[in-house]
Amino acid sequence: MVDRYRSQSAYSDPGPHAALLNHLPTDIPGLVGVVRNVIVHYYAQGLSFVDERLAEVDSRWVSRILAADRSRHTRPLGAPREPKTRVVGCARDFTLLMVAALRHRSVAARSRIGFAGYFGDAFHYDHVVTEYWNGERWVRVDAQLDPAQADFDTFDVRHFITAAEAWTAHRRNEIDPDNYGADPVGPYRGHRFLLDQVRHELAHRQRDELLLWDEWGALDEDLADWVAERLLAADAGSAEAEQELTDRYTTDPALHPGGRVHCVSPSGLDAWIDL
Numbered sequence: 001m002v003d004r005y006r007s008q009s010a011y012s013d014p015g016p017h018a019a020l021l022n023h024l025p026t027d028i029p030g031l032v033g034v035v036r037n038v039i040v041h042y043y044a045q046g047l048s049f050v051d052e053r054l055a056e057v058d059s060r061w062v063s064r065i066l067a068a069d070r071s072r073h074t075r076p077l078g079a080p081r082e083p084k085t086r087v088v089g090c091a092r093d094f095t096l097l098m099v100a101a102l103r104h105r106s107v108a109a110r111s112r113i114g115f116a117g118y119f120g121d122a123f124h125y126d127h128v129v130t131e132y133w134n135g136e137r138w139v140r141v142d143a144q145l146d147p148a149q150a151d152f153d154t155f156d157v158r159h160f161i162t163a164a165e166a167w168t169a170h171r172r173n174e175i176d177p178d179n180y181g182a183d184p185v186g187p188y189r190g191h192r193f194l195l196d197q198v199r200h201e202l203a204h205r206q207r208d209e210l211l212l213w214d215e216w217g218a219l220d221e222d223l224a225d226w227v228a229e230r231l232l233a234a235d236a237g238s239a240e241a242e243q244e245l246t247d248r249y250t251t252d253p254a255l256h257p258g259g260r261v262h263c264v265s266p267s268g269l270d271a272w273i274d275l
Contacts, residue, residue, distance in 0.1 A: 001234075001242050002133050005108040009207035010275075012100040015063030017070065020077055021104040028132075028141060028155050034078045035098050035143045038069055040086035042266065044144075049088050055267045056088035060211055062100045065093060091128040092212050094144040098130040099209070108133035111209050112140065113201040114162040115180050118152065123184040126197060126212065128204075129160050163197035164231035167224060170194050198224045199255060201231060206249045214261040214273075217254040227255070 008014070014021055025031050042049055042057050049056075059065045068087045069077070087093070095111045102109035109132040116127035130141040140157040147154045169175045170191065181189020199219045203210050219227075227248075233241035249255045263273045 001239060002108045004207070005110045005133070006103060006106045008100065008103050009209060011060065011207075011209040012062050012096055012103055014066055014100055014104070015061075017063060017066035018104065020066060021101050024077065024101050024104075026105065029147065031098065031101055032141065032143045032147070032155070035094055035101070036146070037079075037081055038077050038086055039065070039089045039094050039097060040083050041094075041144065042088050042090055045083060047084055053088055055269070057090055057093075057267050058211065058263065058265050058269055059087070059089065059093065060273075062096055065089065065097060090212065091144050092209070095128045095130045096209050098141065098143040102130070102132050110207070111204045112160070112162060113197055113204050113212075114160055115166050115197075116142075116160060118150070118159065121184075122179065124161065124166070124180045126180075126182055126188075126193070127160070128212070129157055162231070162235070163194070163201040164228040164235075167194045167198045167228045168232065171225065171228075195219060195221065195224045198228050198231070202227050202245060202249055202255060203257065205231070205234075206246065208257065210257065210261060211263060211265070213265045214257070214263050216257040216261045219254050223252075223254060 024034055040047060042054060056068050059068060065087050072085050073079070073081060092111065099109045099111055109130060112129050112131050114127060115124040117124040119125055130143055131138045132141065140160055142154045142157050142160075145154045152159070166175065166180055170177045177190045177194055181193045183189070196219070199217060200210065200212065227245070230241040230245050234245060257275065259275055260272050261275060264270050
């Protein structure tokens with residue numbers, strides 16, 4: 001199952017901009033530095049964006065992310081960019097560009113959906129990290145964070161909580177679901193948010209690296225339990241669970257987005273999008 005993550009997905013494919021990835025650093029810290037040079041978070045880095053700049057959070061495909069970068073820069077991706085001129089995105093976009101760069105070198109890489117409790121308070125924020133195969137195990141990398149400002153190794157993140165882990169802990173009454181979500185005070189947290197994140201985790205594992213604000217299907221609690229159980233088993237090395245997930249995802253419209261998603265974005269976009 002590792003080899004399926006060595007090639008680009010429809011979302012990570014750089015398309016006509018593939019040559020930009022040819023000369024990127026081959027070490028993880030160097031590659032993270034380039035990713036952080038190209039993308040800026042839409043609110044977490046002290047800047048604010050509006051209108052067409054904020055709409056960049058919906059770029060969806062790496063080819064479009066790189067096209068946005070090219071619209072303002074002609075120098076290589078590693079050449080310094082002022083933060084306000086970087087492509088506006090979120091954790092998913094830092095991760096997807098990192099994944100694209102690794103896959104470009106045939107390194108198995110994928111995005112993982114879950115929660116981070118390491119942003120400075122007790123809340124567990126929804127987050128996305130990169131996972132790559134180092135020849136022996138999957139290693140998680142947080143490409144969004146400045147490693148110089150973190151008190152842990154962002155190149156080998158050990159305390160990221162996957163959506164399946166959080167959902168399972170919630171179902172066992174081991175956590176407070178309202179402590180997991182997009183923010184501590186808004187509506188995007190709790191039971192329903194955890195359930196939806198399980199579906200997103202599965203989609204990303206199946207190489208459909210959808211936007212975090214895409215909606216589709218009709219996942220219920222029983223199906224979320226089924227998916228989460230097999231995601232955990234697959235993470236533990238079960239090829240059978242991995243295959244069951246792939247088979248069910250391919251055929252079940254409650255899990256697979258098909259050709260359309262409903263995108264409800266912080267940019268203000270609220271529309272059905274053809275994939």
